[in-house]
Amino acid sequence: xxxxxxxxxxxxxxxxxxxxxxxxxxxxxxxxxxxxxxxxxxxxxxxxxxxxxxxxxxxxxxxxxxxxxxxxxxxxxxxxxxxxxxxxxxxxxxx
Amino acid sequence: xxxxxxxxxxxxxxxxxxxxxxxxxxxxxxxxxxxxxxxxxxxxxxxxxxxxxxxxxxxxxxxxxxxxxxxxxxxxxxxxxxxxxxxxxxxxxxxxxxxxxxxxxxxxxxxxxxxxxxxxxxxxxxxxxxxxxxxxxxxxxxxxxxxxxxxxxxxxxxxxxxxxxxxxxxxxxxxxxxxxxxxxxxxxxxxxxxxxxxxxxxxxxxxxxxxxxxxxxxxxxxxxxxxxxxxxxxxxxxxxxxxxxxxxxxxxxxxxxxxxxxxxxxxxxxxxxxxxxxxxxxxxxxxxxxxxxxxxxxxxxxxxxxxxxxxxxxxxxxxxxxxxxxxxxxxxxxxxxxxxxxxxxxxxxxxxxxxxxxxxxxxxxxxxxxxxxxxxxxxxxxxxxxxxxxxxxxxxxxxxxxxxxxxxxxxxxxxxxxx
Numbered sequence: 001x002x003x004x005x006x007x008x009x010x011x012x013x014x015x016x017x018x019x020x021x022x023x024x025x026x027x028x029x030x031x032x033x034x035x036x037x038x039x040x041x042x043x044x045x046x047x048x049x050x051x052x053x054x055x056x057x058x059x060x061x062x063x064x065x066x067x068x069x070x071x072x073x074x075x076x077x078x079x080x081x082x083x084x085x086x087x088x089x090x091x092x093x094x095x
Numbered sequence: 096x097x098x099x100x101x102x103x104x105x106x107x108x109x110x111x112x113x114x115x116x117x118x119x120x121x122x123x124x125x126x127x128x129x130x131x132x133x134x135x136x137x138x139x140x141x142x143x144x145x146x147x148x149x150x151x152x153x154x155x156x157x158x159x160x161x162x163x164x165x166x167x168x169x170x171x172x173x174x175x176x177x178x179x180x181x182x183x184x185x186x187x188x189x190x191x192x193x194x195x196x197x198x199x200x201x202x203x204x205x206x207x208x209x210x211x212x213x214x215x216x217x218x219x220x221x222x223x224x225x226x227x228x229x230x231x232x233x234x235x236x237x238x239x240x241x242x243x244x245x246x247x248x249x250x251x252x253x254x255x256x257x258x259x260x261x262x263x264x265x266x267x268x269x270x271x272x273x274x275x276x277x278x279x280x281x282x283x284x285x286x287x288x289x290x291x292x293x294x295x296x297x298x299x300x301x302x303x304x305x306x307x308x309x310x311x312x313x314x315x316x317x318x319x320x321x322x323x324x325x326x327x328x329x330x331x332x333x334x335x336x337x338x339x340x341x342x343x344x345x346x347x348x349x350x351x352x353x354x355x356x357x358x359x360x361x362x363x364x365x366x367x368x369x370x371x372x373x374x375x376x377x378x379x380x381x382x383x384x385x386x387x388x389x390x391x392x393x394x395x396x397x398x399x400x401x402x403x404x405x406x407x408x409x410x411x412x413x414x415x416x417x418x419x420x421x422x423x424x425x426x427x428x429x430x431x432x433x434x435x436x437x438x439x440x441x442x443x444x445x446x447x448x449x450x451x452x453x454x455x456x457x458x459x460x461x462x463x464x465x466x467x468x469x470x471x472x473x474x475x476x477x478x479x480x481x482x483x484x485x486x487x488x489x490x491x492x493x494x495x496x497x498x499x500x501x502x503x504x505x506x507x508x509x510x511x512x513x514x
Binding site for chain 1: 152155312313314315317319330331371372373374410
């Protein structure tokens with residue numbers, strides 16, 4: 001699961017940055033990868049659409065933080081979403 | 096008076112100096128420029144929880160500076176109201192206030208010699224949104240027949256010219272968050288060149304539609320708590336709405352009718368970053384400030400106060416601070432610099448016009464309005480931002496900065512009027 005989320009995120013970044021996904025590591029920052037801030041918000045948008053999640057506004061700092069921060073934020077958002085769905089399902093069953 | 100006088104470049108002869116004789120505003124602080132100025136001086140914020148029908152998915156934008164008090168039905172009969180988007184309603188109400196203060200009479204030739212230049216970033220967004228909803232959501236076969244005339248970005252200028260019978264040059268100006276200052280600069284140029292003797296100029300914006308809010312959220316520049324310009328805890332801008340409209344005249348015209356002169360617009364400066372569509376370069380801002388000083392014939396050390404663009408985004412505030420330092424050198428440490436956006440929010444195309452109320456007030460009342468919501472200093476922003484409390488201080492010249500997405504910069508230089 002973790003590797004897969006990471007790969008999907010790297011793939012999205014690679015498509016935007018016109019770079020090889022294999023050159024991206026969890027330590028890379030978007031700035032290191034030559035990605036400007038306007039592209040960064042497009043990448044965030046694509047990631048949100050891809051995973052159907054909402055990432056928080058200011059944490060992590062996507063401009064200067066590492067892609068690991070981004071991966072963690074995505075995993076947190078996926079977990080939150082899964083928990084919300086489980087809860088909704090349980091409510092449906094109990095009613 | 097109908098004969099153009101003076102050159103078309105730079106400050107013309109004395110009689111074509113440009114002065115402000117009336118001001119009007121609608122903002123989150125209420126209707127009237129006085130309500131806005133009072134709040135600016137008190138550092139009292141008009142930012143409140145966002146008032147909005149909640150969509151199925153929660154909004155990230157939590158706060159805004161909306162003019163919730165503004166009820167257009169008080170000001171317009173229904174026959175007129177049906178033509179008007181909120182962006183034009185606010186502009187008209189502010190224009191009435193400005194004209195009333197100036198006492199200018201548009202009878203006779205004056206109407207022919209009056210231009211109308213109104214800035215807006217997006218125009219009639221609420222009307223566009225309402226009709227789009229009908230088309231896509233309701234699958235309606237038709238939309239309101241006045242949709243086009245409500246939403247066109249020249250509507251505010253057209254509506255003011257129609258209501259007041261102003262028959263000189265009239266048009267809208269658009270440069271996102273710098274629209275007001277570009278509109279005022281354009282009016283100044285027309286007055287100096289002899290194309291008009293009087294100008295109604297300013298800016299207006301109202302775009303609290305769900306798609307616009309979602310678009311701002313997606314840019315990740317919106318604060319979730321409040322607008323805190325230049326301070327370390329700032330997290331972004333807070334969207335506002337409103338209109339600011341002014342009566343400008345040539346000095347000769349104002350003096351001939353015995354008008355009270357509020358301030359002189361001594362210079363304007365405009366530039367383009369020609370860089371990034373969103374990230375400011377600083378160099379473009381510096382060039383616009385320098386151009387305004389040069390146009391006004393002001394030395395940097397004559398300026399006492401700058402009403403900054405100060406959006407409270409992580410990017411703008413340090414870049415603007417450095418640009419000020421670049422232009423003003425050692426005098427930067429003696430300047431009072433404040434952003435009033437913590438009071439009225441970022442009203443986009445109306446921003447520069449609302450902030451001109453602050454610039455005029457500082458000159459006339461000898462009070463520097465503070466930067467409100469300020470907590471701790473940010474090492475990257477190292478000027479005197481007049482945090483939270485107004486300062487009694489006489490200043491003789493003031494700059495008002497507006498910098499837009501797209502790298503478009505427009506700066507006004509005001510001077511205390513003296514013969």
